[in-house]
Amino acid sequence: MRVLHLAIAASFLAGAAAAECGEGRLELRGDWGTARFRVEIADTPQERAVGLMHREHMASSAGMLFIYEHPQRVSFWMENTLIPLDMVFMDASGTVQRIHQNAVPLDRTPIPGGNDIQYVLEVNGGMTDTLGITIGSEMRHPGVNQDIAVWPCE
Structure with missing residues (x-):
C-alpha cells in the first residue's frame, strides 16, 4: 500500500512541472514538493451547496475548488457526500x-x-497526507486575485 501511495505521489510531482495555469488545473507547492489537480469549480451559491454530493468515486488527481467572492468564515459538512474527503482551506492569497x-x-x-477563507479545495480522503501537503503551502490558480496571489499565474 505504501508503494502505491508513493507511485501516486510521484505521478503528481512529475505532472506538476509541465502544468499551465488554467481554470481546470490547480497546483499546490510547499517544502514537500508540488502537486497538480484537475478541478471542477464551485463558485456560485448553488454549486457550493451541492459540491461533491452523491458521487461514488473521484479520480486520485481530481478535486473541487470552492471559490468565494471575498474572504469569510466557512464551514462544511458531509451530508449526502459518499466518499471521504480532505479539505484544504486557503486565504485570499492562496496560502x-x-x-x-x-x-x-x-x-x-x-x-x-x-x-478569512476564500478558497477550499476538496480532494480524496488521505491525499493531503500522501502528498505531504501542509499549512503554509501555496496554491496557483487563475481564480485567485493575481495581484495578491502568493504564487501567481505566469
Whole structure:
C-alpha cells in the first residue's frame, strides 16, 4: 500500500512541472514538493451547496475548488457526500491556512475552515497526507486575485 501511495505521489510531482495555469488545473507547492489537480469549480451559491454530493468515486488527481467572492468564515459538512474527503482551506492569497483530513461520508458534523477563507479545495480522503501537503503551502490558480496571489499565474 505504501508503494502505491508513493507511485501516486510521484505521478503528481512529475505532472506538476509541465502544468499551465488554467481554470481546470490547480497546483499546490510547499517544502514537500508540488502537486497538480484537475478541478471542477464551485463558485456560485448553488454549486457550493451541492459540491461533491452523491458521487461514488473521484479520480486520485481530481478535486473541487470552492471559490468565494471575498474572504469569510466557512464551514462544511458531509451530508449526502459518499466518499471521504480532505479539505484544504486557503486565504485570499492562496496560502493554506487549515487542512481537515478524511472527513467522514454522510456525517452532518460541521467542519470549520476558519476565518478569512476564500478558497477550499476538496480532494480524496488521505491525499493531503500522501502528498505531504501542509499549512503554509501555496496554491496557483487563475481564480485567485493575481495581484495578491502568493504564487501567481505566469
